[in-house]
Structure formats: C-alpha cells, structure tokens
Amino acid sequence: MFALVVIVKLHRSKYSVPVKSTEKQLGSVVRKLRQAAGLTQEQLAQQLTAEGLPTKQNTVAKLENGLRPTSVTEFSALARLFNLSVAELSDAVFPRELDAEQIKAAEAERSEHWARIGELHILSEYLQDTMGAIRGELAERGMRAALLDTRLGDHESKSPIGGGPVRGAELDAQVAMLLRRYMRGEDGNAKHSEA
Incomplete structure (x- = not known):
C-alpha cells in the first residue's frame, strides 16, 4: 500500500x-x-x-x-x-510567445497608455487645485453675501444666482461659469492660465 x-x-x-x-x-x-x-x-x-x-x-x-x-x-x-x-x-x-512585431506593437500601446495616464494625473491634480480655489472663493463670497443680506435686511438680492438655494444643473452651470471666469482671470485672482 x-x-x-x-x-x-x-x-x-x-x-x-x-x-x-x-x-x-x-x-x-x-x-x-x-x-x-x-x-x-x-x-x-x-x-x-x-x-x-x-x-x-x-x-x-x-x-x-x-x-x-x-x-x-x-x-x-x-x-x-x-x-x-x-x-x-x-x-x-497564460501568456503566449509573441513575435518581434507583436512585441513592438504591444510596447508602443503600453507606452501610449502610460503617457495618457500621466496626462490624466496632471489634469486631475490641476482640476483638484482649481476646484479647491473655486470652493474657497465660493465659501468666502457666500459668507460675505450672507453678511450683506443680513445688513440689507429685506432688500431684493441683485445676485446673478438669486437669493434661494441652488440645486442640480443650476449649480453645475454656476460652477462652470466661475471656473471660466477664474481661468480668464476676470476676478484678478487667477493662478492658472489656459494653454
């Protein structure tokens, strides 16, 4: 046995x-x-x-x-x-054996993917920085507007976004508008310029 x-x-x-x-x-x-x-x-x-x-x-x-x-x-x-x-x-x-042409094509494709990944990381960091600056500015201006609302009392708001809460697509449009203004430097505080 x-x-x-x-x-x-x-x-x-x-x-x-x-x-x-x-x-x-x-x-x-x-x-x-x-x-x-x-x-x-x-x-x-x-x-x-x-x-x-x-x-x-x-x-x-x-x-x-x-x-x-x-x-x-x-x-x-x-x-x-x-x-x-x-x-x-x-x-x-289960990798297969590749001929020289397949290896060259795969290496080129891999390089292309890694290059694009690098570009996307840079863009992501830039957008995070920009959105952080925009959020900071929105918060600061929101606090100032709230203080002015308090001082003005019942007077009608002259804000381009109105006095009520902002939701959904309206908020997206406002953030896009502020981002364009920020990128163009219309508020004098732009840190980046478009390429």
Missing part, C-alpha cells in the same frame, strides 16, 4: 499539470487588475455577488493567493468585471 501511494505521488508530481501555479498566476493577475481598478477585495466580492456568484472577501483573498480553484463561470465573470474578453484574461494568465 505504501509503495502505491509513493508511486501515485511521484506520478502526479512529474506528469500532471501544475494546477497550483496556474491558480497562483490567475490570482496574481486578478490582484493586479483589482488594484488597477481601485477596488478592495470586499468591493470585488460584492461585484461578483451582483453577477450572480455569491462571494465573500475571504474568497477573493484565497483566489488572489492561488489557494482555491476558479470555475469557468467565475473566470468569465472576472473578465466581464474587468472589461476584458475571456481571451484577453486568458492571455494575461
């Missing part, structure tokens, strides 16, 4: 497909995709549950660590959640 167990173990270790390395590779790819999407393991579990696959955070952790097998249905759902085709996810898990 002992010899049979040893032979079976030896046979499995030499000739079977390395399932654990496949699961670890899939887990590594899922972790990278999840992090790139800005999701937590809990959020990914919730999205899988919404896809009809009841999943908990610890299940995602096990998947990412290569500690559990993944069904075809789960694999397909993961591809959908990460906006990939099943073939694209499969290529990420």
